[in-house]
Amino acid sequence: MLGSEILYTAQQTRALDHCAIVEHGVPGIRLMARAADAAFRHLMARWPAPECVQVLCGTGNNGGDGFLLAELAHKRGIPACVLQLGDPAKISGDALRAREAALAAGVSIMPFADQPLRDAGVLVDAMLGTGLGGDVRGDYATAIAAVNACDAPVLAVDIPSGLCADTGRVLGCAVRAEATVTF
Template sequence: MSTLSTSSLRPLYKAAQVRELDRRTIASGIDSFALMQRAASSAWHSFRSRWPQARSVTVLCGSGNNGGDGHVLAALAMQAGLKVQRLSTKPLAALTGDVAKAAGLASAAGVGFDEWQPATTLVGEVIVDALLGTGLAGEPQGNIRQAIEAINGAHQPVLALDIPSGLSADSGAVLGSAVVADGTVTFIGDKIGLHTGDAPAYTGEIDFRPLGVKAQAFFDIPPTAWRLDEALLADAFAPRSRISHKGNLGHVLVMGG
């Protein structure tokens, strides 16, 4: 590790650190709704690069900012000519702030809306999980948990926004029930919980989108960990000679209690 430059590694952050990065970015003059639109646009590009032939999508939105990203993505999908099924765990009238603004933008774009019910059939060729973000502290309950189970019970591929719903952003632990995604597009700072614990079985391929935020410029928010890049392995583990002897390859001492 000491021989590696941090420029060749990816910094990983805890959820509270990413929220602080988000707060400071907004405080620096970037409108919070504009940042939400930027995230949704990045997620839409990620969606299109993975499923370029998809002609329909189901977007399940929660009541937080993660759901707001989903509403804006639904609008972008509609504008691109896809058939969009937009579902929310809360009625439109119960939404507030940027999430309500995002939902209104989707409605203005002609996207239909239904409140999610357990009997709802998810009809899109691809499902977008925009139920929960990184602030989850306990197990998902009620209709959120039912929606997670419905996503996992469907046969369509899934794109999770920021983190698969139900997964801890700090540990990678499954908090009761979590979405099993084929891909996850995550924003601003890569989360340590996307790479640890149970996460590899739930995230699918991770697409990190910094949204123009230079996280490492905030020196007082040091990364919790650094992610090794696969490309570094070739230098770290050079090919061995076919006639090498174990005594020529170094020694290791392991002491255990």
């Protein structure tokens, strides 16, 4: 029998993050780094010798986790690249700091539209997180279809892109991930 787990709504997880940052003084970038580390450790445990790691990043904090995961892979000698969705000019706060750290470490960041996905290695879904409120459209829907058509295994950070965090309902389309790490 599985042990019981406490599940939180998207709003409750945002409140927990806010509490850690505001009331306990934990910098948001540190929370992001912890999430990236947990996801990277799971990736390496499940797929111990990936040929490469392709991380699809959105413009929010889920993307920030992905940038830092790509940086961890790169620093460990695993070829890693980020495929950016959305306008990079809209990235702000901790997600921007994470993107800048990945770039400074030498991680290649390219627009998603310019790069086909490779079937080799591991794909990391860090496109859309718990804040998704409506159906997935545009480049994000295109990226989700490409991920689902790829033969590479997929690790989702926090939640597979396209799922409603509160209900699990598919919002238009969703990534089919082999594993999901939430922190």
